Amino acid sequence: MDLTLLYRGPLASCDYDCPYCPFAKRRDSRAQLTADRAALARFTDWVAGPGADDRLSVLFTPWGEGLVRSWYRRALIELSHLPHVARAVIQTNLGGRTEWTAEADLETLALWCTYHPGQTPYERFLGRCRQLADRGVRFSVGVVGLPEHLAQARRLRRALPSEVYLWINAAEGYTYTDEEAALWEALDPLFPYSRHPHRSAGLPCRTGASVISVDGDGTVRRCHFVREELGNLYDGSFRAALGPRACPLKVCDCHIGYVHLETLPLYDVFAGGVLERIPAGPVTGPVPLPGPVRPPAVPAP
Numbered sequence: 001m002d003l004t005l006l007y008r009g010p011l012a013s014c015d016y017d018c019p020y021c022p023f024a025k026r027r028d029s030r031a032q033l034t035a036d037r038a039a040l041a042r043f044t045d046w047v048a049g050p051g052a053d054d055r056l057s058v059l060f061t062p063w064g065e066g067l068v069r070s071w072y073r074r075a076l077i078e079l080s081h082l083p084h085v086a087r088a089v090i091q092t093n094l095g096g097r098t099e100w101t102a103e104a105d106l107e108t109l110a111l112w113c114t115y116h117p118g119q120t121p122y123e124r125f126l127g128r129c130r131q132l133a134d135r136g137v138r139f140s141v142g143v144v145g146l147p148e149h150l151a152q153a154r155r156l157r158r159a160l161p162s163e164v165y166l167w168i169n170a171a172e173g174y175t176y177t178d179e180e181a182a183l184w185e186a187l188d189p190l191f192p193y194s195r196h197p198h199r200s201a202g203l204p205c206r207t208g209a210s211v212i213s214v215d216g217d218g219t220v221r222r223c224h225f226v227r228e229e230l231g232n233l234y235d236g237s238f239r240a241a242l243g244p245r246a247c248p249l250k251v252c253d254c255h256i257g258y259v260h261l262e263t264l265p266l267y268d269v270f271a272g273g274v275l276e277r278i279p280a281g282p283v284t285g286p287v288p289l290p291g292p293v294r295p296p297a298v299p300a301p
Helices: 030-048 070-080 099-103 122-135 147-159 178-187 191-195
Strands: 002-008 055-060 085-092 109-114 138-144 166-169 211-215 219-223 226-232
Touching: 002 030, 030 070, 055 070, 070 085, 070 099, 070 109, 099 122, 109 122, 122 138, 122 147, 138 147, 147 166, 147 178, 166 178, 166 191, 178 191
Parallel strands: 002 055, 002 211, 055 085, 085 109, 109 138, 138 166
Antiparallel strands: 211 219, 219 226
16 A cells, blocks of 8 residues: 655754744753664664555654754665655754765655754755755755745745745744735745645545554554544554544644645645655646635534
């Protein structure tokens, strides 16, 4: 079967201190890092030896920054060379060096990179993006859409290769006027999808069927945002629970969640690049939304 795994282990430490992130500047103890490394090794061992019919795609979504840890770099390299792994991706602030990507299979490896103004020098971040582009690494770049980030986002868009998609995440808790939203949409025509939460209650979603979330203990849930357990990865108990199911939440407001909603056209928009957030082709204008993004009221599921 084709299965997408969103893996989030116990790692919570990050080298950045973004004021809009609740996980900024956390520090893991040596014991916590050891536990995270062991959990990741167990996960990658499972991926390396699935059933013969499994074709897997993996997105690492750590609370902290994974690529400053050698075990995440090694995991991505190893997974990228497995013939049954279609994609090996990680979300990263790109704060570490990029030379390790030379060891990976670039047909499989991809990076979801976020630029955080004020946390890293602009030229350093841009330089690492150019290194990735020169090496042929698939990657997208994004910025949190706060007013104070607009000038830097525009500067980054001008400097990046035209084929690199620059996405904008709506800032949590920030309300955009239509005029402000238009400024961000000029940079990212898909910004309207991030601007408002999407109604999801009772609607079909690929999570729980072809997409699952896995934590460091192997507990499987349909996604990061629904706490109901479907079983465990390592004893295989999750497989019996896989199947189409409606979303139990009122709304979905995170890209790694709503991209899988069957009511949105994003699997077509990002065909071949859903996990790394890379569109299938140039996005030169607004992509129509299927009706109101935020209805006046949402009934309880």
